[in-house]
Amino acid sequence: MESTTSPAAPHEPPHTFTNNNGYDASVEQEIPRTLATAGVGSFPASSPEPAAAGANTFNSIDDQISALSKHASKIRLDDVKGDQARDKDKADRATSEQVLDQRTRMILYQMINRGIVSEVHGAISTGKEANVYGAAAHADDFSQIHRAVKVYKTAILSFKDRERYITGEHRFKAGADKGNNRKMVKLWAEKEFRNLRRIHSAGIACPEPIQLKLHVLVMGFLGDQRGWAYPRLRDANIPADEAEETWNALYIQLLGIMRRLYQVCKLVHADLSEYNILYHDKRLYIIDVSQSVEHDHPRSLEFLRMDIKNTGDFFRRQGVDTLADRAVFDFIIAPEGPVEEPSLRESIEQLYAARAESATDSKGAAEQEVDNEVFRQQYIPQTLEQVYDIEKDAERIGHGEGDKLVYRNLLADQVVLPKTLDGQVSEDQLDEGATLDSEATSDEESDDESKFSKGPPRGKRFEDKEEKKQRKQATKEAKSEKRKEKMPKHLKKRLVATTSRKKK
Ligand SMILES: Nc1ncnc2c1ncn2[C@@H]1O[C@H](COP(=O)(O)OP(=O)(O)OP(=O)(O)O)[C@@H](O)[C@H]1O
C-alpha cells in the first residue's frame, strides 16, 4: 500500500472504502458533527424569493429543502487527509475551508437525489480557487465507483487575476459580468466542463465530465479502485532504474497531447505544468482546464509558449534532452502533420533526427537556452491586425525568409486569415444572445460541440452596418412569408385528428 509519507504518494482517500459496501462504521459515527456543520436544522423557514412569489412557491421550496436535507448525512467533509503528505499548509487550510455554503450543499443534495453521486466525502485537494472532493456513485451495474467533485469558491478575489484568460475569449463575450463573482465563478466552472468535454471526446486522457451545476462540477475520478487519487506528475514515483526511459517517453507523450489538444480540440491549456498533469502507469492525464483558451483568444499563442516553457523546464530538470521551445511550438501549431498516435510520436522522433543532422546540432545546452530565451521574448502576433510591420514581413517572405517569422505556421491557417474553415456557421453566430448559462445547459446540454467550431471571426461586429440591416430585413420578410403559408392552428388540429382516425 502506498504510504502518505512519501512525496510521491497519491491522495489518500478519507474513508475506508469497501466495494458495494460503502464506508466503514467508524465514519458513520461522525455524522452528527457533519449535520451540525451542514446547518440542516437552520434552513430559513422560507426562502428569500422575490415578494411576487406566492405562498405555494414558498411551500414547495420548503418541501424541496426538507426533502433534499435527508441527504445531509451523505456529505462528510470533516475527515480531510488528502493533502497532508503533500502539503501540510494546504491540509490545515482544508479544515477551515471545507465547510460548504448552503447553496453548494443544496446543489450536492440535488446531485445525490439524482444519483449523480451517492456520497461526497473529504477533500482530495483544497486550493485558492477550488476544492476537489472525492465522491462515491453507483455504476449502472450497481457497483460502487468513485467520482471527483470540483467546487469552485464563489467568494474569491483571485478570479480577478484571471481576466487575461477571459478578455478576447468569445465564449465569455456574453454573460461575463466581471463585477459579479458568483456569475464569474459559474462561468469558470462551465468553461472547465466544456473544455473537459472537448478534450475527453478527443480521446486525450483527462477526467470524464459528468455533470455541472452552477459552480459545482462532477467528473470521473482519476485514481484507483480504493479511492486513491493518482499523484501529480510532479510527485510521480518512477523507479530509478527506469527513470531515464520513462521520463523521455513521457515528454514525447506530452508533446503529442499538446499538439492534439491544439489541432483537434482547438485549445491551448494555458496552465500546463507538472501540477496540472496526473500520472499513473506511464500515462499522463490532463486536468484543470478552466482557463484553457481557444485559438481565437488574442493571447493563445503566448499561453502556448508559456506551457511549452513550463513543461520543458520540468522535463529538463528530470534530465530529458528536450527539443528547443521554438521547435516544439512549430510542431504543435503546424497545420500539416499527424494528430494521432503513433504517428505523433514518430514525427517527434523525426524532429530529433532532423536536429541531429542539422548544423545547429553542435549547439550545447547553454546555446539552446539562449535560443529559447530569444524565442520567449519574441512578439507573437495572433491575427493580421496585430502584425507589427506587415510590409517588412511581406518583404522577408519575398526574400525567402518567411521561415523566420514566428507566425509562419499560421499563415495558411484560419487563425490569421478570417476565412471559413468549411463553410460551417457556428452556433454563436446563429444566436447573437447566446449566454453561457450553466443552469440552462448543464442538464440538457446536447453533445453538439459545433458551437466551438471555428468559423469566420466571431460575432457580427465584423459585419458591415448596411449589410446587417439588409440581413435583418431579409430574415424578417422570410419569416412573414412563412407565416402566410402556415396553416391555422384549428385547421391543423382537425387535420391531425381526421388522419389519425383514418389510420385506426
Ligand atoms: N478528476 C480527478 N480525479 C482525481 N483527482 C483530481 C481530479 N481532479 C483534480 N484532482 C486533484 O485535485 C487537485 C486540484 O485540482 P485542479 O488542479 O483541477 O484544481 P485547481 O483549479 O488547481 O485548484 P486551485 O488552483 O485552487 O489549487 C489536483 O492536483 C489533483 O490532485
Ligand SMILES: [Mg+2]
Ligand atoms: Mg491545478
